[in-house]
Amino acid sequence: MALTSVQSFYSPEDSKAVIELLDKHEDSALIVAGGTFLHGLVSRGLLSGIEALINIQKLGLNKIDISSDAINIGATTLLGQLKNCPEVKEQAWLGAIKDAMEYPPTQIMNSGTVGGSISSSCPFFDFPVSLLALDGNVQAEGSSGSRDIPLEEFFAGLFENSLGSNEFVTGVRIPVPAGSTTSAFIKMETNANDLAIINVAVCLSMSGTGDCEQARVFLGGGVGESPVRSPSAESALVGTKVDEEAIEKAGEAVLNDLDPLSDHRASAEYRKAMGKVLLKRALASAMQRLS
Amino acid sequence: MKQIIELDINDEVHELAVEPYDSLLRTLRDKAGMQGTKKGCDSGGCGCCTVLVDGKAVYSCMTMVMSVEDKKITTVEGLPSEGELDPIQQAFIDAGAVQCGYCTCGIMMATKQLLTDNPKPTEEEIRKGISGNLCRCTGYQKIVEAIQLAAASY
Numbered sequence: 001m002a003l004t005s006v007q008s009f010y011s012p013e014d015s016k017a018v019i020e021l022l023d024k025h026e027d028s029a030l031i032v033a034g035g036t037f038l039h040g041l042v043s044r045g046l047l048s049g050i051e052a053l054i055n056i057q058k059l060g061l062n063k064i065d066i067s068s069d070a071i072n073i074g075a076t077t078l079l080g081q082l083k084n085c086p087e088v089k090e091q092a093w094l095g096a097i098k099d100a101m102e103y104p105p106t107q108i109m110n111s112g113t114v115g116g117s118i119s120s121s122c123p124f125f126d127f128p129v130s131l132l133a134l135d136g137n138v139q140a141e142g143s144s145g146s147r148d149i150p151l152e153e154f155f156a157g158l159f160e161n162s163l164g165s166n167e168f169v170t171g172v173r174i175p176v177p178a179g180s181t182t183s184a185f186i187k188m189e190t191n192a193n194d195l196a197i198i199n200v201a202v203c204l205s206m207s208g209t210g211d212c213e214q215a216r217v218f219l220g221g222g223v224g225e226s227p228v229r230s231p232s233a234e235s236a237l238v239g240t241k242v243d244e245e246a247i248e249k250a251g252e253a254v255l256n257d258l259d260p261l262s263d264h265r266a267s268a269e270y271r272k273a274m275g276k277v278l279l280k281r282a283l284a285s286a287m288q289r290l291s
Numbered sequence: 292m293k294q295i296i297e298l299d300i301n302d303e304v305h306e307l308a309v310e311p312y313d314s315l316l317r318t319l320r321d322k323a324g325m326q327g328t329k330k331g332c333d334s335g336g337c338g339c340c341t342v343l344v345d346g347k348a349v350y351s352c353m354t355m356v357m358s359v360e361d362k363k364i365t366t367v368e369g370l371p372s373e374g375e376l377d378p379i380q381q382a383f384i385d386a387g388a389v390q391c392g393y394c395t396c397g398i399m400m401a402t403k404q405l406l407t408d409n410p411k412p413t414e415e416e417i418r419k420g421i422s423g424n425l426c427r428c429t430g431y432q433k434i435v436e437a438i439q440l441a442a443a444s445y
């Protein structure tokens with residue numbers, strides 16, 4: 001991990017101090033949480049000229065707060081903490097997050113953070129795709145105060161996001177859906193230490209009579225510079241009972257919204273074919289969770 | 292710019308001069324002179340460098356040393372107690388789970404957390420528990436057997 005331009009390592013204890021440091025060091029400052037993706041960024045030549053590392057693990061942001069209308073996950077919450085959260089384990093509507101937490105190896109569960117997973121803005125990660133399906137918001141803090149950014153508006157291309165220069169992520173907020181909601185996530189990977197070939201997250205809200213009122217379908221992993229949404233698959237689902245026939249139609253429809261890339265992991269054709277298969281499986285798994 | 296830090300490694304406090312960008316792996320091997328922890332890929336891909344931080348397995352190549360100053364670090368050198376090998380180490384010998392040995396220290400550290408959290412893991416849980424560690428020699432079968440053997444004495 002060659003970040004040899006770094007001169008100072010700070011471990012501030014409140015967000016005001018973080019923002020002051022970001023202001024002072026401008027482009028030469030970098031927030032660090034678990035540090036598990038710094039290598040990924042260095043190796044892509046994205047971290048040249050970094051002189052100050054700001055460790056945010058002493059801010060007390062490693063907490064999950066649950067209220068009746070939202071789940072708030074602090075930025076430095078470890079992926080492992082999220083996996084062990086009883087609500088994530090048990091509630092059908094959080095199924096997509098539960099599923100996404102099945103993939104990372106132990107060592108990443110123990111040091112990768114929720115905030116780092118989002119802020120890396122890497123379309124190949126899993127957790128952000130599950131959070132998109134659940135309509136999560138990013139909470140950011142900067143010198144002009146704090147704000148909530150819908151995750152869909154947060155990502156701005158490969159390793160890019162809409163954070164201002166002295167803003168950082170303090171947490172994510174997931175609104176608790178009304179009624180009967182279920183979600184699921186599936187990743188296709190080459191091995192346990194690899195990023196996704198393609199991944200899919202779905203979230204379905206069903207009416208009392210078993211009709212789909214709202215569907216959110218997102219795909220990540222080599223499908224574009226940021227994860228993509230599939231409005232075609234969503235409209236193939238809304239108004240149906242999400243039975244076999246509707247799932248089949250959604251699988252066909254998702255192809256309209258997919259224009260993936262070819263790389264060392266897989267060809268574009270393979271990603272498309274698998275996107276269809278994984279979507280159908282994710283839908284079946286979400287529905288099973290409800291029953 | 293070097294800084295002097297105190298690091299609790301295997302219940303002993305070490306005073307070490309580190310760069311602000313040093314990884315825990317580099318610090319252990321090059322500064323503390325403890326070379327049981329191996330450097331494979333130096334990028335989170337192999338697990339050779341696995342150590343415990345406050346009892347949890349992490350890749351030391353991806354851990355900034357400055358962020359673990361106030362934590363307890365356990366390396367493979369810290370596994371034996373009172374001159375006796377840890378049951379995990381003994382089981383790796385008894386099961387013949389070592390070929391070139393490069394992955395072994397990291398896998399034993401991942402096993403340490405696995406068996407501490409879950410003393411009687413199923414084969415599937417064992418395979419999942421070491422999924423962040425690569426072995427290019429054994430094909431994993433003997434490693435899984437070693438962990439089952441270790442679990443029997445845990």
Ligand SMILES: Cc1cc2nc3c(=O)[nH]c(=O)nc-3n(C[C@H](O)[C@H](O)[C@H](O)COP(=O)(O)OP(=O)(O)OC[C@H]3O[C@@H](n4cnc5c(N)ncnc54)[C@H](O)[C@@H]3O)c2cc1C
Pocket residue numbers: 030031032033034035036037038041056075079103104105108111112113114115116117118119120124125126127128167168169170192193194195334335336
């Ligand atoms: C071997 C390996 C396997 C992996 N497997 C998976 C997997 O199966 N599924 C999956 O989803 N992910 C996987 N990942 C990705 C992993 O989840 C991320 O690396 C991790 O969550 C990043 O969090 P971190 O705290 O380590 O971030 P860091 O490495 O500390 O930071 C990463 C980036 O985010 C920025 N950043 C961090 N926190 C903040 C903040 N609060 N505000 C603003 N910017 C911030 C940093 O400045 C940096 O640019 C894997 C990674 C590795 C290395």
Ligand code: FES
Pocket residue numbers: 329330331332333334335336337338339340341350351352353
């Ligand atoms: S050396 Fe750390 S994971 Fe390979």
Ligand code: FES
Pocket residue numbers: 388389390391392393394395425426427428429
């Ligand atoms: S024994 Fe050689 S890599 Fe595992």
